[in-house]
Amino acid sequence: MKKIQRIALIGGTHGNELSGIYLVKKWLAQQTLKQWNALDITARIVNPRACEQSVRYIETDLNREFDIADLENINKTGYEALLAKKLNIEFGPKGNSPYEVLIDLHNTTSNMGACLMLQRKNAFTILLGGYVKHHMPHANIYFQDNVPEEKQNFLLTVAQQGVTVEVGPQPNSVLQQETLDLMELMTRHILDFVELRNNGTTLVIPDEYDAFQYAGNLSLPIDDNGQREGMVSRQIDQKDFQPIEPGHVVMETFSGEKITWQGDYTAYPLFINEAAYHKNHSAMTLSRKFVMSCRDYK
Structure with a gap:
């Protein structure tokens, strides 16, 4: 498989989901990304105004603004609509992005534990799911490659491959150590998988694993x-x-x-x-x- 080099690590798509926000802040402050120095990783908090106010969004849900028609619509000028256009320039353009993987960090109030959500079903995501499942047996691996096209308007669709780390339960605007630890562990496994795969290291991956669609x-x-x-x-x-x-x-x-x-x-x-x-x-x-x-x- 082709080596993966450029990765976007995103927190704050929703401004009241604190685990992703604080994981990005923590890793930037502690220079944690140097542990994967062979990878070109850009870490960003993408909706700072919503984060400052600890709200999901200011006007519209940023994670629903990445439909190509909306990105090209010059009449869409709301705060998140314009922010999405800016992010599409930075990490895209959608359909022709130089970023091979975008990892979007999210919390949920639902009792989903640590859930790896995969936007496509191909060799990379299938093996990634197996690698994460081996190292985190209680994680849930969820494929959404069959989500209807009209709903493919998430931020992660801008990159060539999209991965969501979804952890819960955690109340909005609350930071919990257990949830942050789960997110950090799963994100580490994702980056380890990419780096080991690039190096040609033999990966411990089960022949099969339970997943959800x-x-x-x-x-x-x-x-x-x-x-x-x-x-x-x-x-x-x-x-x-x-x-x-x-x-x-x-x-x-x-x-x-x-x-x-x-x-x-x-x-x-x-x-x-x-x-x-x-x-x-x-x-x-x-x-x-x-x-x-x-x-x-x-």
Whole structure:
């Protein structure tokens, strides 16, 4: 495989997700990136105004502003829209970026533990997932290569490859040592993998590992006025990546009506009750569990 040299390490895409912000600050202050001196790593906090105010965003979600049409739309002049255009120049342009990997650091209020989210499914990401899973057996490896094209508007899509480190649960605008440690450990493994792979070092990667694949979303019940009529059931709240079978209760209305999972497969929910998705009434994202084989890529 081709060597990877240029990497962007991004914190502060959302200004109230403190682990990524403080990991970047810590590593820059302590010059930690010199540990991977063969790599050309640019570390940045990308939405400083939102970080200063400890809010997710100022006007619009920066992590939803990287659709090519939006980047090229001269009429989009809001704060995050213009910031996205600037970042697309710095790390892109999207579709022709010199950055081979962008690592975006995020927190979630959901109980997802340490989750490695991979934007594509290819030799690099499959082996990276196996390497991280070997070194962090309790990590969740999640592929979102099948997310609909209209939703491929994340910051990490600017680079050739996008990787998200998502850790939780952690409240917004709160910094917790356990969560920061998980993020730091996973990010170290990612950079170690790249450097060892470049050096031709034999990597310890399992022949196969359990992984998850994006499968859709479930919304909370709302009335004709857009007001919520229910909530996530206590039976699954805080149980990210745990299986739900068809007929399993997933939500409950305020009047006591049970809402069950109506799919025809065993689903594994994540981003359950994520605070940031309050406005769109998202209850959870759904995934399918599968076994990823590494044999053909070693």
